[in-house]
Amino acid sequence: MLSFDFAYARGSFHLDARAELAGGVTGICGPSGSGKSTLLLLIAGLLKPQSGQLRMDDEVLVDRARRVFVPAWQRHFGLVFQDGQLFPHLSVRDNLLYGHARLPPERRLLTFDTVLQLLEIGHLLERRPALLSGGERQRVALGRALLYSPRLLLLDEPLSSLDERLKQQILPFLKRVKDETRIPMLYVTHARAEVEFLADRVLLMERGRLGDETARIPANA
Amino acid sequence: MLSFDFAYARGSFHLDARAELAGGVTGICGPSGSGKSTLLLLIAGLLKPQSGQLRMDDEVLVDRARRVFVPAWQRHFGLVFQDGQLFPHLSVRDNLLYGHARLPPERRLLTFDTVLQLLEIGHLLERRPALLSGGERQRVALGRALLYSPRLLLLDEPLSSLDERLKQQILPFLKRVKDETRIPMLYVTHARAEVEFLADRVLLMERGRLGDETARIPANA
Amino acid sequence: AAPATEQPVRVFAAASLTDALNEVASQWKRAGHPQPSLAFGASSALAKQVEAGAPADLYASADLKWMDYLDQRGRIDSATRANLLGNTLVLIAPAGKAFKARMQPGFAIAAAFKGKLCTGEPGVVPVGIYAKQALEHLRWWQPLQGRIVGTDDVRTALAFVERGECGAGIVYATDARISGAVATVAAFPAQTHAPIVYPFALTRDARPEAAAFLRFLRSPQAAAIFRRHGFTVPKD
Amino acid sequence: MSPEETQALWLSAKVALCATAVCLPPAIALAWWLERRRFPGRFLIDALVQLPMVLPPVVPGYLLLLLLGTQGPLGRWLEATFGIVVAFTWKGAVLASAVMAFPLMVQPIRLAFRLIDARLEHAAATLGARPWRVFATITLPLAMPGLIAGCVLCFSRSLGEFGATMAFVGNIPGETRTLPLAIYSLTHVPDGEAGAMRLALLSIALAVAALLVSHWLGARAERRLGFSDHRAAHAEL
Amino acid sequence: MSPEETQALWLSAKVALCATAVCLPPAIALAWWLERRRFPGRFLIDALVQLPMVLPPVVPGYLLLLLLGTQGPLGRWLEATFGIVVAFTWKGAVLASAVMAFPLMVQPIRLAFRLIDARLEHAAATLGARPWRVFATITLPLAMPGLIAGCVLCFSRSLGEFGATMAFVGNIPGETRTLPLAIYSLTHVPDGEAGAMRLALLSIALAVAALLVSHWLGARAERRLGFSDHRAAHAEL
Numbered sequence A, B: 001m002l003s004f005d006f007a008y009a010r011g012s013f014h015l016d017a018r019a020e021l022a023g024g025v026t027g028i029c030g031p032s033g034s035g036k037s038t039l040l041l042l043i044a045g046l047l048k049p050q051s052g053q054l055r056m057d058d059e060v061l062v063d064r065a066r067r068v069f070v071p072a073w074q075r076h077f078g079l080v081f082q083d084g085q086l087f088p089h090l091s092v093r094d095n096l097l098y099g100h101a102r103l104p105p106e107r108r109l110l111t112f113d114t115v116l117q118l119l120e121i122g123h124l125l126e127r128r129p130a131l132l133s134g135g136e137r138q139r140v141a142l143g144r145a146l147l148y149s150p151r152l153l154l155l156d157e158p159l160s161s162l163d164e165r166l167k168q169q170i171l172p173f174l175k176r177v178k179d180e181t182r183i184p185m186l187y188v189t190h191a192r193a194e195v196e197f198l199a200d201r202v203l204l205m206e207r208g209r210l211g212d213e214t215a216r217i218p219a220n221a
Numbered sequence C: 001a002a003p004a005t006e007q008p009v010r011v012f013a014a015a016s017l018t019d020a021l022n023e024v025a026s027q028w029k030r031a032g033h034p035q036p037s038l039a040f041g042a043s044s045a046l047a048k049q050v051e052a053g054a055p056a057d058l059y060a061s062a063d064l065k066w067m068d069y070l071d072q073r074g075r076i077d078s079a080t081r082a083n084l085l086g087n088t089l090v091l092i093a094p095a096g097k098a099f100k101a102r103m104q105p106g107f108a109i110a111a112a113f114k115g116k117l118c119t120g121e122p123g124v125v126p127v128g129i130y131a132k133q134a135l136e137h138l139r140w141w142q143p144l145q146g147r148i149v150g151t152d153d154v155r156t157a158l159a160f161v162e163r164g165e166c167g168a169g170i171v172y173a174t175d176a177r178i179s180g181a182v183a184t185v186a187a188f189p190a191q192t193h194a195p196i197v198y199p200f201a202l203t204r205d206a207r208p209e210a211a212a213f214l215r216f217l218r219s220p221q222a223a224a225i226f227r228r229h230g231f232t233v234p235k236d
Numbered sequence D, E: 001m002s003p004e005e006t007q008a009l010w011l012s013a014k015v016a017l018c019a020t021a022v023c024l025p026p027a028i029a030l031a032w033w034l035e036r037r038r039f040p041g042r043f044l045i046d047a048l049v050q051l052p053m054v055l056p057p058v059v060p061g062y063l064l065l066l067l068l069g070t071q072g073p074l075g076r077w078l079e080a081t082f083g084i085v086v087a088f089t090w091k092g093a094v095l096a097s098a099v100m101a102f103p104l105m106v107q108p109i110r111l112a113f114r115l116i117d118a119r120l121e122h123a124a125a126t127l128g129a130r131p132w133r134v135f136a137t138i139t140l141p142l143a144m145p146g147l148i149a150g151c152v153l154c155f156s157r158s159l160g161e162f163g164a165t166m167a168f169v170g171n172i173p174g175e176t177r178t179l180p181l182a183i184y185s186l187t188h189v190p191d192g193e194a195g196a197m198r199l200a201l202l203s204i205a206l207a208v209a210a211l212l213v214s215h216w217l218g219a220r221a222e223r224r225l226g227f228s229d230h231r232a233a234h235a236e237l
């Protein structure tokens, strides 16, 4: 599935990560500032590693030695940013549909209504992002990435601002997404419980280094 | 201490809150979109209630009937925004010192070094906010408000993006702040554990209404 | 108090006098006087500035109207007013594209050249006023309707002809002489338009030095310079 | 209003509007290029754009004449290839205005591009939007206030443009005599002041109308962009 | 370079610099006022600011002459009260340039103020910063790219200003004959083209120098404001 081995430096921060991931959900944990978000940006194609490669299945997405760099918009990976990054000039509806609307119908893995319902954002559709609460914003960002039906979903602390009830509702939904659509996910979180519920394995990030798999969790934990 | 009874409406959302709070830490919990952040903004003076009053000790800060509205900068309340709101053009150091530097020394309840050390942000001082990780940003925002030594501290999910280790370090620090400086706090969070550790009481916010106190937790829980 | 050293004379003069007055001024300087300060512009703008109290000792207009304007408002010393110079109106063409023209009514001017005819805005800018009078007098105005391009001063008209943008132009003889890129087709006979005169006068607040300079402008030495630049110098 | 005045009014409106329309696409392209791409010679292009502003308007006007007059190389080519004659026509007046006003349009658009949070563009890329779609759906709408400010400056400058127009296309009633040229003519006549004043008032009325439109567009854009939301979401203080 | 050319060059530099300096404080104040306050008559003020642009430059020039000439009401008052004479002095040239360039400075500053996230200003207020401190430490620094763009436009426009200067203070050597006026004078002498070209090149050199300074300031501001950080923090793509 996804495999990478690359290095990236920014100022005094050095990231050096290598992994080969099978499908399913890979949890990524690690202290604040260890490089988790940076790793997701590198995979998404928003940062360019200084050296190394990135491959998805048989497709080479990055190979600095051979000057290959597939840009973000061609990778068809979905990314849920830590801080949402909703488009301020578009309504919640248009934010949600931004990636979805352009997909050929047969590539859409989720319907608009399912996502609305499970994330409880149906009443916000005509609203602008500036008028949303923190948790609402986070749900819209998650919905936007899900509706894009990506072939890999990168999630950066997607539930951090949500209350328990919503978490308990969205986590099973993500699990369903994982089981039904088989979209592989990289899931960054600080919450042990989320990882334990959702992830097939957990990688530990520490000072820019991705540790070996620390735990293999049975799929139905 | 702090008492308020006011109403505020924005679009279809109506907030109607009444409470009299003693000192110490008051936890505020409630579902996403229930109005917790809005309540903090109203208390901070960044939103104007449509009617009602707000009082701190004997000082009337808002009384719409008598056209009293003390602006935010005169209230000396500290606010940690849900999304940080660090000043992008100032270094971390200047962000931290923004409120602190202007205080007469005798009103400073915490030293710069203490805060740096406990939030583990000493190595970031010369950095710009754009180059910080999510958790680093959150810690700087918290430090900035703490260093302002406010007479009331309003915290909007201040630890949501932090890993367990940091949480376990910062929570006791906040408790020390509470015990030593006696700064009263309003603490919005989704994490039961945080509330249980820190708060003297918990208020429940639901659909814009602040419930009665739901629990009185012994100070040393 | 005794007058200090001689002050430079301040002259506000029509732009078409630029070259000639510059030369007269250097002569004046060579005669041991301070270099006069020469400010050039459109006669209209200068008149309004003098009216508004501009630091000018001497005003030289390209037409009578604006001198009258100041005279009526008491801004000039009427006693010193004199039409020092005259000019001739000429028909020009781009160099190498000169055509023949008989300067009399009945000549088929419309067929004589191709393209537009440029001059100062007819009836408004001084040169355009004279041009319109002349064209009407020669009954060329009607046949040229729609082909006349007005400009805000003679120089723009000249530039249009120089560049070959206009097949013909009407400017002053002095302007035609400045440019190597135009050919003079013919001069308009004097009776086809009002006399082209340049009135000079001291302003009401003129410094004493200015009178001497004005006298110098009327000297044979200055007259020679003016003539060399194509002006006519009428005998008083 | 006399027929000449009406004529000058409509001509001015047409010329200023066309100049704004002509400037907008290249201004957007250039602003984007200067702002988002680092390339050698960037500074030179930047300086070149600014050029018509720093010279007295007759100079660019004269250069246009050399280049685009019926005898100019570009002018001949235009006429031979497309049958378009700009010399001494209102199209030339549009061109003169456009050249003079172009730098005024580029600057605010650049500024807006600079102030947009690039991360939003990146977010769009992660949703499969190719560069041109990112530009059309994210960058351009977010830069709308800059576009409007640029258009306002460009339109106003075009309305007032005098020197370059005069030098390039002259003062031909009904063809190139815009309000400024008509006003200038009147300053040459001793009692022209009243007429000049009337024309100046017409210019002002035209500008005010344009400003009203821009305000309306601006308010719409603000609403669409949620600037007002931000303000609303935090305090009237 | 002839002494006259040097004189015109320095005069132009002085006038454009002073005009920019004179415009900056009121432009900032007005931009803030128009952008951040809703008051009746706001639209009127907005239109008034735009006014000098939409008229041919002679008109504002003449109005200045009427108002500030030695005989004008304001001119007399200025002279009586402060002993300042602007009519037919370089100070008047500064004024003429400032009036013409003022709208160009206001627009980009307004734009920058509009695009600033108001929540940052509110965050500063919750840290005890009173309004003027918020303005000085948050609003103004964040608006720096707008200030720079405004100054560039203002300086360039002042360098090229011809019509209003000519009408207000005339073409007096050494006092008000800036580069554009000197160029005008040269168009009236035989073989003046070469000289005009030299002066035009001097104008351009001056503008390029100003642009270099603005680029340097802009780069500094970008670094300080962390725009480049944003770009760096997400991808060179």
Ligand SMILES: Nc1ncnc2c1ncn2[C@@H]1O[C@H](COP(=O)(O)OP(=O)(O)OP(=O)(O)O)[C@@H](O)[C@H]1O
Pocket (backbone or CB within 6 Å): A010, A011, A012, A013, A030, A031, A032, A033, A034, A035, A036, A037, A038, A039, A082, B131, B132, B133, B134, B135, B136, B161
């Ligand atoms: N220009 C720079 N110089 C030095 N360090 C930098 C620079 N830019 C970013 N960093 C550092 O890179 C590290 C990785 O940041 P990243 O956002 O990937 O962390 P993270 O693991 O997502 O943390 P969090 O859990 O707090 O979101 C941080 O420590 C950050 O301070």
Ligand SMILES: Nc1ncnc2c1ncn2[C@@H]1O[C@H](COP(=O)(O)OP(=O)(O)OP(=O)(O)O)[C@@H](O)[C@H]1O
Pocket (backbone or CB within 6 Å): A131, A132, A133, A134, A135, A136, A161, B010, B011, B012, B013, B030, B031, B032, B033, B034, B035, B036, B037, B038, B039, B082
């Ligand atoms: N203009 C508006 N019209 C209608 N509702 C609005 C408007 N602006 C904000 N709201 C709503 O106000 C509610 C309160 O928002 P607030 O940010 O206070 O919630 P919160 O309790 O902090 O939620 P979270 O835990 O998700 O941060 C939200 O439901 C939001 O959608």
Ligand code: MOO
Pocket (backbone or CB within 6 Å): C014, C015, C016, C017, C041, C042, C043, C044, C062, C120, C125, C126, C127, C153, C154
């Ligand atoms: O006033 Mo003039 O002499 O036509 O330029």
Ligand SMILES: [Mg+2]
Pocket (backbone or CB within 6 Å): A036, A037, A038, A082, A156, B133, B134, B135
């Ligand atoms: Mg992160």
Ligand SMILES: [Mg+2]
Pocket (backbone or CB within 6 Å): A133, A134, A135, B036, B037, B038, B082, B156
């Ligand atoms: Mg909230």
